[in-house]
Amino acid sequence: MSEKKPERRDFLFTATYAVGAVGAAAVVWPLVDQMNPDASVKALASTEVDVSSLKPGNTITVLWRGKPVFIRRRTQEEIDVARSVKMEDLIHPEKDEDRAKNPEWLVMLGVCTHLGCVPLNDKGDYDGWFCPCHGSHYDTSGRIRKGPAPWNMEVPKYEFVNANTIKIG
Amino acid sequence: MSDHEYTPKSKVGKWFNDRLPLLTLANHLTDYPTPKNLNYWWTFGGILTFCLITQIVTGLVLAMHYIAHADMAFESVEHIMRDVNYGWLIRYIHANGASMFFLAVYIHIFRSLFYGSYKSPREIIWIIGIIIYLLMMAAAFMGYVLPWGQMSFWGATVITNLFSAIPFVGEGVVTWLWGGYSVDNPTLTRFFTLHYLIPFLILGLVVLHIWALHVPGNNNPVGIDVKKPSKDTVPFHPYIVIKDGFALLMFMIVFAFFVFYAPNILGHADNYIEANPLVTPAHIVPEWYLLPFYAILRSVPDKLLGVVAMLSAILILAVLPWLDTSKIRSAVFRPLYKQFYWILVADVLVLGYVGAMPAEGLYLLIARVATAYYFLHFLVILPVLGLKERTIPLPLSITEPVMGGSPNMAMAKKNESKIE
Numbered sequence: 001m002s003e004k005k006p007e008r009r010d011f012l013f014t015a016t017y018a019v020g021a022v023g024a025a026a027v028v029w030p031l032v033d034q035m036n037p038d039a040s041v042k043a044l045a046s047t048e049v050d051v052s053s054l055k056p057g058n059t060i061t062v063l064w065r066g067k068p069v070f071i072r073r074r075t076q077e078e079i080d081v082a083r084s085v086k087m088e089d090l091i092h093p094e095k096d097e098d099r100a101k102n103p104e105w106l107v108m109l110g111v112c113t114h115l116g117c118v119p120l121n122d123k124g125d126y127d128g129w130f131c132p133c134h135g136s137h138y139d140t141s142g143r144i145r146k147g148p149a150p151w152n153m154e155v156p157k158y159e160f161v162n163a164n165t166i167k168i169g
Numbered sequence: 170m171s172d173h174e175y176t177p178k179s180k181v182g183k184w185f186n187d188r189l190p191l192l193t194l195a196n197h198l199t200d201y202p203t204p205k206n207l208n209y210w211w212t213f214g215g216i217l218t219f220c221l222i223t224q225i226v227t228g229l230v231l232a233m234h235y236i237a238h239a240d241m242a243f244e245s246v247e248h249i250m251r252d253v254n255y256g257w258l259i260r261y262i263h264a265n266g267a268s269m270f271f272l273a274v275y276i277h278i279f280r281s282l283f284y285g286s287y288k289s290p291r292e293i294i295w296i297i298g299i300i301i302y303l304l305m306m307a308a309a310f311m312g313y314v315l316p317w318g319q320m321s322f323w324g325a326t327v328i329t330n331l332f333s334a335i336p337f338v339g340e341g342v343v344t345w346l347w348g349g350y351s352v353d354n355p356t357l358t359r360f361f362t363l364h365y366l367i368p369f370l371i372l373g374l375v376v377l378h379i380w381a382l383h384v385p386g387n388n389n390p391v392g393i394d395v396k397k398p399s400k401d402t403v404p405f406h407p408y409i410v411i412k413d414g415f416a417l418l419m420f421m422i423v424f425a426f427f428v429f430y431a432p433n434i435l436g437h438a439d440n441y442i443e444a445n446p447l448v449t450p451a452h453i454v455p456e457w458y459l460l461p462f463y464a465i466l467r468s469v470p471d472k473l474l475g476v477v478a479m480l481s482a483i484l485i486l487a488v489l490p491w492l493d494t495s496k497i498r499s500a501v502f503r504p505l506y507k508q509f510y511w512i513l514v515a516d517v518l519v520l521g522y523v524g525a526m527p528a529e530g531l532y533l534l535i536a537r538v539a540t541a542y543y544f545l546h547f548l549v550i551l552p553v554l555g556l557k558e559r560t561i562p563l564p565l566s567i568t569e570p571v572m573g574g575s576p577n578m579a580m581a582k583k584n585e586s587k588i589e
Contacts, residue, residue: 035346036345037348037350041355063447066349066446067351117323117453133327150472
């Protein structure tokens, strides 16, 4: 091919392709974005839970945005164990103080961070939670200690509305 | 390809064929020259076509009664089983049909591995086949979600969560796939739509698969090219049609056994419990045909690397024509490859077995060894073997081993010249 100076026609072609690409992207985006959570799904943002009946050592599971949330009223022993763990022993280092602001109450998504199963209560090598799907062990603070899960179980945004009620979300 | 020009006999036929050469195509398909030494392992292409059509027809009628809604899906499946006329039969054919489809496709794939059908000039046929296989897995997975039982729900949760392993954008991708913050109604409706779409994509790819096959023609058990079509081949119809038909009948006996005598043996009892987002079944297991890949996923202790290993295990097949350096196609003439082939078959069966067992202790160890061997076979053994192996001399033609076979090469050549 010999060297050719760009002509008016080359410019027109390039400009046409560019406009065409922008147009195609503008049409594709709504088709892609329609799959994201819709307004009705997003509207179910928060839920309130009465925890007055919960005794120390008990856990309840509630549904929030289609996912289980564990609310555990921990015993003093569990709190002591969780707070005495050295940071260097953790796969995903997080202080128990940061995960449970009120040490007696642990609120977290009951979703294994490996592939999303619901871990079982009071099971596993660390007396916290054990995921039956692929064998992840969590401690009494819901932190991953052993197994394929990469992170600790997530603590959602929540607050005590009053002494007996927790609002999640 | 038949080299003669085809002209329809009737005037109407000729008039039509000049405008749309469908009759030429039909003639090509019936006269298509096929190596005359094809054995019964070559009948699974026809069996697979039957499986695809069965799934499309039964699926179509199931869709007339099924309701894709999280509150109603489970009940609508029970409604199909109890109330719809022959609903039980149609659903059992569809559900077991998926297993039969995979049974046939695994035999088809391993046939190809044994006889080297993926090698030049058939690489494109092979790659289209791998794409079909991937789509089959996607369709089967989404179909399994539709009854909205416990295994449906948690299988969907685990598999979609695989995408969360993607760095940075993983969580966003999973939310996008779900259409929410967990597997729920929006997930079910889109899975139903895609489950309906994919078989038609497969159908289109099957046409390309067969088209690509008809360019070089079939491979065959001795794995050498057709030398003289008049001597080495028979027309597809009636010879192969009858043979395929007989094999299909045998296959349908197995199919019917499962449908009528053991319709739930390949499923899981947990899927007759309606989906519950608060309780994970104690032991989540995918359907049997996905177990080897599931074992590979679980054998890697890291989440992202586990997903990468599982996907690589499938995608490595697409580059197989270039990993296998041997020019000899059929394992019949490759004494060492033949042994490694059977070790691979055993390895995949072991992976399937440990995939169904809990991922701990000895099972986990076996899964890790078997996973390592799987990759070793494709990445090390095959490339090296092609360069080092001493192969057995190939016959002169497809006909020669039958008509003039002789261990003495001079004798064989003499006999070969006689049959011409």
